[in-house]
Amino acid sequence: MKERLLLGLLLIALAACDTQKAINQFEDEAALTPSGYTATDRDGVVVSQDDDDWRTSPAFFGKVRVDPAYPNPVPSGVVTVPVSVLEFNAVQGGLVLRARDASGRLVAVDEIPDASDPGGYIFQFSPAILARSGLIRLFVLDRIGNLVSYGDVQTG
Secondary structure (H helix, E strand, C coil), X not given: CHHHHHHHHHHHHHHHHHHHHHHHHHHHHHCCCCCCCCEECCCCCEXXXXXXXXXXXXXXXXXXXXXXXXXXXXXXXXXXEEEEECCCXXXXXXXXXXXXXXXXXXXXXXXXXXXXXXEEEEXXXXXXXXXXXXXXXXXXXXXXXXXXXXXXXXXX
């Protein structure tokens, strides 16, 4: 009986280590310099796919889905990033969308404070507030700072 309990605890610990390793790898990949983007039209229809964009962190896989930003590239105006929360309480304290401004600081560009219930949500912001152009990485985080997803937009 004790051996089975120990074996069960060991298997749980190993699975937790694998999950944490996958989360760490996902976060390391998000920290890399953006190198492409998923092109979308003004209605959100994907024109071309970047396989590195809008993946979901292993910590939120099956709980939250982030669809590609649109329009992308962004000629001017507002960018929309659709989010679907698939489980109750999958997100701690809501969601925040962040990006680096012209001085390299990670700043909030929009937030969804009440995203703990399942449903569809939308981030919207104008890239002009970042005072920079080019390829910009967006980060979706929960309110306690856990990375949910990331993707890139091409501006100006």
